[in-house]
Amino acid sequence: MIEVKELCKNYGSKKAVDNISFTAENGEILGFLGPNGAGKSTTMNILTGYLSATSGQVLLNGIDILEDPVAAKKNIGYLPEIPPLYQDMTVDEYLNFVYELKKCRLPKRSHLGEICELSRIDDVRKRVIRNLSKGYRQRVGLAQSLVGNPKTLILDEPTVGLDPKQIIEIRTLIKKLGKNHTVILSSHILSEVQAVCDKIIVIDKGKLIANDTAQNLSHSLGSDNKLVVQVEGPSKEVKELLEGISAADRVYEIRSAGKNVTEYEISAKNGSDIRREIFRRMAARNYPILLMRNSELTLEEIFLKLTTGDFYGKSEGDR
Amino acid sequence: MTAILKREIRAYFTTPLGFVFLAVFCSLSGLFLWLDCLAVESSAMGGVFQMMFFVNIIIIPVLTMRTIADDKRQKTDQLTLTSPVSLFGIVAGKFLGAFFVFMCASTVMIIYAVFLSAATASVDGKFEWGMFWGHYAGLVLIGALFISIGIFISSLTESQMIAAIGSIVVNIVICLFDIISSYISNATLSDIINSLSVYYKYSEFTQGIFSLKNIVFFLSIIVLFNFFTIRVIERRRYV
Numbered sequence: 001m002i003e004v005k006e007l008c009k010n011y012g013s014k015k016a017v018d019n020i021s022f023t024a025e026n027g028e029i030l031g032f033l034g035p036n037g038a039g040k041s042t043t044m045n046i047l048t049g050y051l052s053a054t055s056g057q058v059l060l061n062g063i064d065i066l067e068d069p070v071a072a073k074k075n076i077g078y079l080p081e082i083p084p085l086y087q088d089m090t091v092d093e094y095l096n097f098v099y100e101l102k103k104c105r106l107p108k109r110s111h112l113g114e115i116c117e118l119s120r121i122d123d124v125r126k127r128v129i130r131n132l133s134k135g136y137r138q139r140v141g142l143a144q145s146l147v148g149n150p151k152t153l154i155l156d157e158p159t160v161g162l163d164p165k166q167i168i169e170i171r172t173l174i175k176k177l178g179k180n181h182t183v184i185l186s187s188h189i190l191s192e193v194q195a196v197c198d199k200i201i202v203i204d205k206g207k208l209i210a211n212d213t214a215q216n217l218s219h220s221l222g223s224d225n226k227l228v229v230q231v232e233g234p235s236k237e238v239k240e241l242l243e244g245i246s247a248a249d250r251v252y253e254i255r256s257a258g259k260n261v262t263e264y265e266i267s268a269k270n271g272s273d274i275r276r277e278i279f280r281r282m283a284a285r286n287y288p289i290l291l292m293r294n295s296e297l298t299l300e301e302i303f304l305k306l307t308t309g310d311f312y313g314k315s316e317g318d319r
Numbered sequence: 320m321t322a323i324l325k326r327e328i329r330a331y332f333t334t335p336l337g338f339v340f341l342a343v344f345c346s347l348s349g350l351f352l353w354l355d356c357l358a359v360e361s362s363a364m365g366g367v368f369q370m371m372f373f374v375n376i377i378i379i380p381v382l383t384m385r386t387i388a389d390d391k392r393q394k395t396d397q398l399t400l401t402s403p404v405s406l407f408g409i410v411a412g413k414f415l416g417a418f419f420v421f422m423c424a425s426t427v428m429i430i431y432a433v434f435l436s437a438a439t440a441s442v443d444g445k446f447e448w449g450m451f452w453g454h455y456a457g458l459v460l461i462g463a464l465f466i467s468i469g470i471f472i473s474s475l476t477e478s479q480m481i482a483a484i485g486s487i488v489v490n491i492v493i494c495l496f497d498i499i500s501s502y503i504s505n506a507t508l509s510d511i512i513n514s515l516s517v518y519y520k521y522s523e524f525t526q527g528i529f530s531l532k533n534i535v536f537f538l539s540i541i542v543l544f545n546f547f548t549i550r551v552i553e554r555r556r557y558v
Contacts, residue, residue, distance in 0.1 A: 045397075048397075050401050051556050069403075070403045080397040082394045084398035086393070089329075097322060101398070101402045
């Protein structure tokens, strides 16, 4: 479990982290989302004791990272932005070194073997790290963070430099690890956070601007039910038909989606289901519906809304 | 600490650095042995030690230049500093690693001495072992001192080149203390600087004098510079 209380970090007069508080429970995967330079890496560096905060407190399983750093650090596995690899060592030598450095007590051979299998670096164990590709280095870095089976994993952009297949593998691995570890991962890839994390924290310019589950986030922002439909037929008439639905609030023509096909966004009045009504009206005129889907906000949209300040102003009143 | 120490020693010998250090130390000391002892049929190794003192000023910084600077540049300090190891353990590991390589090199002096003593015995001469051990103790202490300075300077920069040059300059300055003091007219100031003179304390060892005062002097400066290194690393977290 990680508790962060009112964390601040100043670089000179620049506030890199500005009063951030959150908790991550055991068995929870927490996603840090923010644009480059938002303060994600700085926060992670503070959590792991690499940097110290200007003010605020970090508790790892109840141990203050400043008061008892050695005990607190025993429970952390950290993969920094740039994997901390010694270029002149082989993967095996490196993992052995980390094993000793972390004063690990688990049976060495089987433990390291297991880690290499998990992070899929079995086939490069005898190779010198300098000669590995970026993807492999990233995975050796991930393997390093797993040594000693720490309760808390802090991963700074763990999938950077991996190919799509590896990304899926690593995400599956992180999800698996999340069942019995506390995992914090940062990313600016929104779909990644959405796919992996239970809880999402959005940071911008050092400030925490949202802290919620992925579903709640999209709910609170896109509370009015929106539908997207593509209909083949004269756009003016179709629009009028749609506007004629009593439960429909507003109808927008989004774009033309082909010859004689138009895409509309329809917001329904508080939670009423207008899908059947749309179907009947279009069927009556013989205008085929080519697509109909819920237009829940994607994380991209949430993110843009949050960071451009839209939501921020609104949420201050809400909370 | 042992993990860091092992990794340091391994790093010296998987890269050319450790071997280059040993080679330079052995070849130069061998050259001076020939010039000072073998060529003139003398068994006094004072001259060899004297020359190695100056050689160490330059080659030890090369040995220590990468210790902390390279960790910082390659970001591997993010691993060591977030591991359950104390800063003392990290610095001690780095210090002992470099000291180990230096001791490997300096063992060659003992080999020379054994050889010379055998050679002197064969012509019914007597090899001055007391004198030799005095020189040797001085060499070891000055080596450890230069290592602690080198690691300290290495902790101040990310560039190995700057670390090496910086350490060489510092080494030269502290060895010039007794010359500097002779140019200072103020007696008290001159005394203070003179009492800090590393070279003067070193030369007492070379006369075969093992004074506790001098040993404590060297050890405390070594500890002091290692302490500075710890402080520098600690301070970086707050910047």
